[in-house]
Amino acid sequence: xxxxxxxxxxxxxxxxxxxxxxxxxxxxxxxxxxxxxxxxxxxxxxxxxxxxxxxxxxxxxxxxxxxxxxxxxxxxxxxxxxxxxxxxxxxxxxxxxxxxxxxxxxx
Amino acid sequence: xxxxxxxxxxxxxxxxxxxxxxxxxxxxxxxxxxxxxxxxxxxxxxxxxxxxxxxxxxxxxxxxxxxxxxxxxxxxxxxxxxxxxxxxxxxxxxxxxxxxxxxxxxx
DNA sequence: TATATATATTGCAATATTACGATGTTAAAA
DNA sequence: TTTTAACATCGTAATATTGCAATATATATA
Numbered sequence: 001x002x003x004x005x006x007x008x009x010x011x012x013x014x015x016x017x018x019x020x021x022x023x024x025x026x027x028x029x030x031x032x033x034x035x036x037x038x039x040x041x042x043x044x045x046x047x048x049x050x051x052x053x054x055x056x057x058x059x060x061x062x063x064x065x066x067x068x069x070x071x072x073x074x075x076x077x078x079x080x081x082x083x084x085x086x087x088x089x090x091x092x093x094x095x096x097x098x099x100x101x102x103x104x105x106x107x
Numbered sequence: 108x109x110x111x112x113x114x115x116x117x118x119x120x121x122x123x124x125x126x127x128x129x130x131x132x133x134x135x136x137x138x139x140x141x142x143x144x145x146x147x148x149x150x151x152x153x154x155x156x157x158x159x160x161x162x163x164x165x166x167x168x169x170x171x172x173x174x175x176x177x178x179x180x181x182x183x184x185x186x187x188x189x190x191x192x193x194x195x196x197x198x199x200x201x202x203x204x205x206x207x208x209x210x211x212x213x214x
Numbered sequence: 215t216a217t218a219t220a221t222a223t224t225g226c227a228a229t230a231t232t233a234c235g236a237t238g239t240t241a242a243a244a
Numbered sequence: 245t246t247t248t249a250a251c252a253t254c255g256t257a258a259t260a261t262t263g264c265a266a267t268a269t270a271t272a273t274a
Contacts, residue, residue: 003232003233003258003259003260004132004133004134004231004232004233004259004260005134005158005159005232005233006133008157008158008159009133009134009136009137010137013133013136013137013140014133016130016133016136017130017131017132017133017135017136018131020127020128020129020130020131020136021127021128021131021132022127023123023124023127023131024124024125024127024128024130024131025111025124025128025261025262026111026113026116026120026121026123026124027111027112027116027262028124029116029120029123029124029127029205030116030117030120032209033120033205033208033209035209036208036209036210047220047221050115051112051115052112052115052262052263052264053263053264053265054220054221054222054264055221055222055223055224055263055264055265055266056262056263056264057221058221058222058223059222059223059261059262059263060262061221061222062222078219078220078221078271079220079221079222083209083210085210088206088209088210089206089210091206092203092206092210095199095202095206096199096203098136098140099195099196099198099199099202101140101143102139102140102142102143102190102195103143103190103192103195103196103199110228110229110230110261110262110263111229111230111261111262111263112262112263132231132232134232154250154251159232159233159234160233160234160235161234161250161251161252162233162234162235162236162251162252162253162254163232163233163234164251165251165252165253166232166233166252166253167232168251168252169252185241185249185250185251186250186251186252215274216273216274217272217273217274218271218272218273218274219270219271219272219273220269220270220271220272221268221269221270221271222267222268222269222270223266223267223268223269224265224266224267224268225264225265225266225267226263226264226265226266227262227263227264228261228262228263229260229261229262229263230259230260230261230262231258231259231260231261232257232258232259232260233256233257233258233259234255234256234257235254235255235256236253236254236255236256237252237253237254237255238251238252238253238254239250239251239252239253240249240250240251240252241248241249241250242247242248242249242250243246243247243248243249244245244246244247244248
Protein backbone atom coordinates (compact mmCIF):
# COMPACT_ATOMS: atom_id res chain seq x y z
CA UNK A 1 0.00 0.00 0.00
CA UNK A 2 2.33 2.77 1.07
CA UNK A 3 -0.18 5.15 2.62
CA UNK A 4 0.17 6.41 6.12
CA UNK A 5 -2.90 5.25 8.03
CA UNK A 6 -3.60 8.60 9.61
CA UNK A 7 -7.08 7.59 10.69
CA UNK A 8 -5.82 5.21 13.36
CA UNK A 9 -3.86 7.92 15.17
CA UNK A 10 -5.00 10.88 17.19
CA UNK A 11 -5.12 14.35 15.68
CA UNK A 12 -2.35 15.37 18.03
CA UNK A 13 -0.13 12.55 16.90
CA UNK A 14 -0.77 13.37 13.25
CA UNK A 15 -0.15 17.07 13.73
CA UNK A 16 3.05 16.49 15.61
CA UNK A 17 4.36 14.07 13.01
CA UNK A 18 3.42 16.53 10.29
CA UNK A 19 5.53 19.24 11.91
CA UNK A 20 8.47 16.92 12.31
CA UNK A 21 8.09 15.95 8.68
CA UNK A 22 8.36 19.55 7.56
CA UNK A 23 11.72 19.82 9.29
CA UNK A 24 12.72 16.36 8.09
CA UNK A 25 14.55 17.48 4.99
CA UNK A 26 18.01 19.07 4.99
CA UNK A 27 16.99 21.63 2.38
CA UNK A 28 14.24 22.91 4.63
CA UNK A 29 16.56 22.97 7.62
CA UNK A 30 19.06 24.90 5.51
CA UNK A 31 16.42 27.33 4.27
CA UNK A 32 15.23 28.06 7.79
CA UNK A 33 18.80 28.51 9.00
CA UNK A 34 19.58 30.82 6.13
CA UNK A 35 16.50 32.91 6.66
CA UNK A 36 17.46 33.31 10.27
CA UNK A 37 20.93 34.61 9.46
CA UNK A 38 19.53 37.54 7.51
CA UNK A 39 18.76 40.78 9.22
CA UNK A 40 15.91 41.58 6.91
CA UNK A 41 13.62 39.47 4.77
CA UNK A 42 14.86 37.12 2.13
CA UNK A 43 14.12 38.08 -1.39
CA UNK A 44 15.78 36.51 -4.35
CA UNK A 45 19.09 35.41 -2.93
CA UNK A 46 17.93 32.16 -1.43
CA UNK A 47 18.26 30.15 -4.62
CA UNK A 48 21.87 31.20 -5.05
CA UNK A 49 22.71 30.22 -1.47
CA UNK A 50 21.41 26.68 -1.50
CA UNK A 51 22.43 24.47 -4.40
CA UNK A 52 18.99 23.58 -5.66
CA UNK A 53 16.96 24.84 -8.58
CA UNK A 54 14.52 27.69 -8.27
CA UNK A 55 11.56 25.35 -8.75
CA UNK A 56 12.76 23.03 -6.01
CA UNK A 57 13.41 25.85 -3.56
CA UNK A 58 9.97 27.22 -4.28
CA UNK A 59 8.43 23.84 -3.47
CA UNK A 60 10.30 23.56 -0.19
CA UNK A 61 9.27 27.09 0.72
CA UNK A 62 5.69 26.10 0.16
CA UNK A 63 6.01 23.16 2.51
CA UNK A 64 7.46 25.42 5.17
CA UNK A 65 4.83 28.01 4.46
CA UNK A 66 1.95 25.56 4.73
CA UNK A 67 3.13 24.79 8.24
CA UNK A 68 2.64 28.46 9.00
CA UNK A 69 6.30 29.09 9.58
CA UNK A 70 6.76 31.95 7.13
CA UNK A 71 5.55 35.46 6.73
CA UNK A 72 5.79 36.82 3.21
CA UNK A 73 4.87 40.01 1.41
CA UNK A 74 5.28 41.33 -2.06
CA UNK A 75 7.81 44.07 -2.00
CA UNK A 76 8.41 45.36 -5.47
CA UNK A 77 8.80 42.54 -7.90
CA UNK A 78 9.84 39.92 -5.43
CA UNK A 79 8.33 38.20 -2.47
CA UNK A 80 10.13 38.72 0.77
CA UNK A 81 10.05 35.91 3.24
CA UNK A 82 10.86 35.83 6.83
CA UNK A 83 10.28 33.53 9.72
CA UNK A 84 6.99 33.60 11.58
CA UNK A 85 8.77 33.65 14.89
CA UNK A 86 5.64 33.31 17.00
CA UNK A 87 4.56 30.21 15.13
CA UNK A 88 8.09 28.86 15.24
CA UNK A 89 8.31 29.24 19.00
CA UNK A 90 4.86 27.75 19.36
CA UNK A 91 6.07 24.73 17.46
CA UNK A 92 9.14 24.49 19.64
CA UNK A 93 6.91 24.49 22.69
CA UNK A 94 4.79 21.68 21.29
CA UNK A 95 7.85 19.60 20.53
CA UNK A 96 9.20 20.14 24.01
CA UNK A 97 5.88 19.14 25.47
CA UNK A 98 6.11 15.90 23.52
CA UNK A 99 9.64 15.27 24.66
CA UNK A 100 8.97 16.11 28.27
CA UNK A 101 5.89 13.95 28.59
CA UNK A 102 7.48 11.09 26.69
CA UNK A 103 10.84 10.89 28.37
CA UNK A 104 9.71 8.70 31.17
CA UNK A 105 11.60 6.55 33.56
CA UNK A 106 12.48 2.94 32.87
CA UNK A 107 15.36 0.50 32.73
CA UNK B 108 14.93 12.75 -9.83
CA UNK B 109 13.61 12.05 -6.34
CA UNK B 110 16.79 11.72 -4.35
CA UNK B 111 17.63 14.05 -1.55
CA UNK B 112 20.89 15.78 -2.47
CA UNK B 113 22.51 15.23 0.90
CA UNK B 114 25.95 16.13 -0.41
CA UNK B 115 25.13 19.79 -0.78
CA UNK B 116 24.20 20.18 2.86
CA UNK B 117 26.30 20.14 5.98
CA UNK B 118 26.54 17.06 8.16
CA UNK B 119 24.73 18.94 10.89
CA UNK B 120 21.86 19.81 8.61
CA UNK B 121 21.59 16.23 7.38
CA UNK B 122 21.72 14.81 10.89
CA UNK B 123 19.11 17.20 12.17
CA UNK B 124 16.77 16.50 9.27
CA UNK B 125 17.29 12.79 9.82
CA UNK B 126 16.18 13.08 13.43
CA UNK B 127 13.14 15.08 12.50
CA UNK B 128 12.33 12.49 9.88
CA UNK B 129 12.33 9.70 12.45
CA UNK B 130 9.68 11.55 14.41
CA UNK B 131 7.85 12.50 11.23
CA UNK B 132 5.44 9.61 11.21
CA UNK B 133 2.43 9.31 13.51
CA UNK B 134 3.08 5.63 14.13
CA UNK B 135 6.51 6.41 15.50
CA UNK B 136 5.13 9.24 17.60
CA UNK B 137 2.48 6.84 18.91
CA UNK B 138 5.04 4.13 19.61
CA UNK B 139 7.24 6.49 21.58
CA UNK B 140 4.28 7.81 23.50
CA UNK B 141 3.09 4.32 24.29
CA UNK B 142 6.49 3.18 25.44
CA UNK B 143 6.66 6.12 27.78
CA UNK B 144 3.33 5.29 29.41
CA UNK B 145 4.56 1.92 30.56
CA UNK B 146 6.26 1.50 33.88
CA UNK B 147 8.48 -1.28 32.67
CA UNK B 148 9.75 -2.31 29.28
CA UNK B 149 7.49 -3.09 26.38
CA UNK B 150 7.39 -6.68 25.33
CA UNK B 151 4.73 -8.07 23.12
CA UNK B 152 1.84 -5.75 23.73
CA UNK B 153 2.81 -2.96 21.37
CA UNK B 154 1.30 -4.52 18.25
CA UNK B 155 -2.06 -4.86 19.93
CA UNK B 156 -2.05 -1.26 21.06
CA UNK B 157 -1.37 0.40 17.73
CA UNK B 158 -3.47 -0.69 14.79
CA UNK B 159 -0.72 -1.81 12.48
CA UNK B 160 0.58 -5.23 11.57
CA UNK B 161 3.43 -6.86 13.44
CA UNK B 162 5.75 -6.47 10.45
CA UNK B 163 5.02 -2.77 10.12
CA UNK B 164 5.49 -2.10 13.82
CA UNK B 165 8.78 -3.94 13.65
CA UNK B 166 9.94 -1.72 10.81
CA UNK B 167 9.01 1.44 12.66
CA UNK B 168 10.79 0.17 15.75
CA UNK B 169 13.89 -0.33 13.66
CA UNK B 170 13.77 3.24 12.42
CA UNK B 171 13.47 4.49 15.98
CA UNK B 172 16.18 2.12 17.07
CA UNK B 173 18.60 3.20 14.35
CA UNK B 174 18.32 6.71 15.69
CA UNK B 175 19.57 5.31 18.99
CA UNK B 176 16.36 6.05 20.82
CA UNK B 177 15.71 2.55 22.16
CA UNK B 178 17.30 0.16 24.55
CA UNK B 179 16.35 -3.46 24.07
CA UNK B 180 17.21 -6.79 25.60
CA UNK B 181 16.10 -10.33 25.14
CA UNK B 182 14.13 -11.36 28.16
CA UNK B 183 12.79 -14.80 27.71
CA UNK B 184 11.32 -15.27 24.27
CA UNK B 185 10.58 -11.66 23.63
CA UNK B 186 12.54 -8.50 23.20
CA UNK B 187 11.83 -5.82 25.71
CA UNK B 188 12.13 -2.30 24.53
CA UNK B 189 12.36 0.88 26.40
CA UNK B 190 13.31 4.42 25.68
CA UNK B 191 16.96 5.42 25.73
CA UNK B 192 16.18 8.43 27.84
CA UNK B 193 19.70 9.87 27.69
CA UNK B 194 19.70 9.79 23.92
CA UNK B 195 16.18 11.12 23.83
CA UNK B 196 17.05 14.11 25.97
CA UNK B 197 20.19 14.66 23.95
CA UNK B 198 18.05 14.81 20.84
CA UNK B 199 15.68 17.23 22.51
CA UNK B 200 18.62 19.46 23.33
CA UNK B 201 19.84 19.41 19.74
CA UNK B 202 16.43 20.30 18.41
CA UNK B 203 16.12 23.12 20.88
CA UNK B 204 19.51 24.40 19.86
CA UNK B 205 18.27 24.52 16.29
CA UNK B 206 15.13 26.34 17.29
CA UNK B 207 16.92 28.80 19.52
CA UNK B 208 19.59 29.73 17.01
CA UNK B 209 17.11 29.91 14.16
CA UNK B 210 14.34 31.91 15.75
CA UNK B 211 15.83 35.26 14.92
CA UNK B 212 14.28 38.66 14.79
CA UNK B 213 12.76 40.11 11.65
CA UNK B 214 9.59 41.76 10.31
C1' DT C 215 1.54 48.61 -23.22
C1' DA C 216 5.76 45.86 -23.67
C1' DT C 217 9.75 44.12 -21.25
C1' DA C 218 12.34 42.33 -17.55
C1' DT C 219 12.70 40.02 -13.20
C1' DA C 220 11.14 37.09 -9.52
C1' DT C 221 8.44 33.49 -8.00
C1' DA C 222 4.78 29.80 -8.66
C1' DT C 223 2.92 25.91 -11.06
C1' DT C 224 2.91 21.93 -14.09
C1' DG C 225 4.49 17.63 -15.81
C1' DC C 226 7.45 14.08 -15.45
C1' DA C 227 11.14 10.71 -13.95
C1' DA C 228 13.63 8.65 -10.21
C1' DT C 229 13.79 7.25 -5.65
C1' DA C 230 11.89 6.70 -0.87
C1' DT C 231 8.37 5.37 2.30
C1' DT C 232 4.59 2.77 4.05
C1' DA C 233 2.20 -1.42 4.78
C1' DC C 234 1.46 -6.29 4.94
C1' DG C 235 1.63 -11.39 3.97
C1' DA C 236 4.84 -14.93 4.03
C1' DT C 237 8.78 -16.70 5.82
C1' DG C 238 12.98 -16.88 8.78
C1' DT C 239 15.06 -16.68 13.38
C1' DT C 240 15.48 -17.10 18.26
C1' DA C 241 14.76 -18.83 22.81
C1' DA C 242 11.84 -20.92 26.25
C1' DA C 243 8.90 -24.77 27.25
C1' DA C 244 6.92 -29.32 26.34
C1' DT D 245 14.29 -32.55 19.88
C1' DT D 246 9.92 -30.60 18.64
C1' DT D 247 6.70 -27.08 19.46
C1' DT D 248 5.36 -22.53 20.50
C1' DA D 249 5.58 -17.59 20.87
C1' DA D 250 7.67 -13.24 19.70
C1' DC D 251 10.15 -10.60 16.59
C1' DA D 252 12.84 -9.78 12.33
C1' DT D 253 13.40 -9.94 7.44
C1' DC D 254 12.03 -10.46 2.58
C1' DG D 255 9.32 -9.52 -1.30
C1' DT D 256 6.03 -6.83 -3.27
C1' DA D 257 2.47 -3.27 -4.24
C1' DA D 258 0.82 1.33 -3.58
C1' DT D 259 1.69 5.93 -2.60
C1' DA D 260 4.71 9.95 -1.38
C1' DT D 261 8.68 12.75 -2.01
C1' DT D 262 12.35 14.94 -4.42
C1' DG D 263 14.18 17.49 -8.18
C1' DC D 264 14.22 19.96 -12.44
C1' DA D 265 12.97 21.85 -17.11
C1' DA D 266 9.44 24.25 -19.09
C1' DT D 267 5.92 27.27 -18.59
C1' DA D 268 2.76 30.48 -16.27
C1' DT D 269 1.97 34.40 -13.35
C1' DA D 270 2.74 38.78 -11.15
C1' DT D 271 4.73 43.26 -10.59
C1' DA D 272 7.83 47.04 -11.38
C1' DT D 273 9.95 49.70 -14.95
C1' DA D 274 10.78 51.52 -19.61
